[in-house]
Amino acid sequence: MPLNGTRVRLADTSPDTVRTSLTSSGISSDVHEVPATLEEKMTVIDRRPTPQHPGR
Numbered sequence: 001m002p003l004n005g006t007r008v009r010l011a012d013t014s015p016d017t018v019r020t021s022l023t024s025s026g027i028s029s030d031v032h033e034v035p036a037t038l039e040e041k042m043t044v045i046d047r048r049p050t051p052q053h054p055g056r
Helices: 014-023 038-047
Strands: none
Touching: none
8 A cells, every 4th residue: 555645754864774774674765855943953952962861
């Protein structure tokens, strides 16, 4: 069953990584890099390891 018109945004992930993961799962796709939204940038910053939370 084809799923058309679906878009997924992944913050801080390279297009090649996404493309490889989808292809290895048998999913055909068009992968494009787009500018991050402010919310996506803040999520990436919040997930970065800090001295208090090195395992993030």
